[in-house]
Amino acid sequence: MTIDTITNQKTPKYKRYKAWIISAFIITVISAIFISNREYLDMYYINFRYNDYEPGDKIYAKNFYLNDVNEEGEGYNLDLYQLVRPINESDVDAMDLDLYKKSVIKANLNSSHKPYIMERGWQISGDSLCKHNSAVIGTYVRYEIVNIRLDDEFHPVLHYVINPNRNALIKDGIISHKYKMPDDYLDSDSTFYVSLLDLGTNEIKTFRKVKE
Incomplete structure (x- = not known):
């Protein structure tokens, strides 16, 4: 088995692993932003939903x-x-x-x-x-x-x-x-x-x- 063959076998798994890490990081950041601003977001929703003035x-x-x-x-x-x-x-x-x-x-x-x-x-x-x-x-x-x-x-x-x-x-x-x-x-x-x-x-x- 050549070095090129080993590299080709490992690359797809590495890419999938890297994509999972990036996705998890993005979800964590978005969740943190949402949680820390939950009260504000609730107020904006109430205004959007009920304010007809x-x-x-x-x-x-x-x-x-x-x-x-x-x-x-x-x-x-x-x-x-x-x-x-x-x-x-x-x-x-x-x-x-x-x-x-x-x-x-x-x-x-x-x-x-x-x-x-x-x-x-x-x-x-x-x-x-x-x-x-x-x-x-x-x-x-x-x-x-x-x-x-x-x-x-x-x-x-x-x-x-x-x-x-x-x-x-x-x-x-x-x-x-x-x-x-x-x-x-x-x-x-x-x-x-x-x-x-x-x-x-x-x-x-x-x-x-x-x-x-």
């Missing part, structure tokens, strides 16, 4: 905010969310502080922190919606996949950006823990986000009577 479309509140009341007979308000972001070194440089204090703050900045949305006191008043006989909380602008913060973990969620109904927009003046932003965060902008869980599908026909 176009910019300017009216967005409605669930009937709950229009016709349900608590034990005191008071209606409920729909919470809006706003984006907050971690303080960065440029923010620290702009502070009116001594250089030493600035250096201490910079040294304690947490690079793992991310922007996220939280309640900042802005709400859509259920009573105001009832007074105007409309469930419209605003108009659709776009969708965004933004983070929420649970303890020190950040999770992507699908929310809609809206232009709120100014006739029903109120600011909760009560100082509450849920509105308190972490000390190392700042308000990002004035964009309003609404949770999909609070939305109805269309205008309703009956509204509770609101005490004047």
Whole structure:
């Protein structure tokens, strides 16, 4: 048996083995990417499957905010969310502080922190919606996949950006823990986000009577 014969016999097996390794590697990489981005992919799928809004479309509140009341007979308000972001070194440089204090703050900045949305006191008043006989909380602008913060973990969620109904927009003046932003965060902008869980599908026909 010649060397050429041995080589020819081994080559097909080697090629099959090499192709198997490459295929396994590609599958492993794709699986790792999928697993690490599963939450984001789920949100994109939900948006693709259920979001039929176009910019300017009216967005409605669930009937709950229009016709349900608590034990005191008071209606409920729909919470809006706003984006907050971690303080960065440029923010620290702009502070009116001594250089030493600035250096201490910079040294304690947490690079793992991310922007996220939280309640900042802005709400859509259920009573105001009832007074105007409309469930419209605003108009659709776009969708965004933004983070929420649970303890020190950040999770992507699908929310809609809206232009709120100014006739029903109120600011909760009560100082509450849920509105308190972490000390190392700042308000990002004035964009309003609404949770999909609070939305109805269309205008309703009956509204509770609101005490004047």
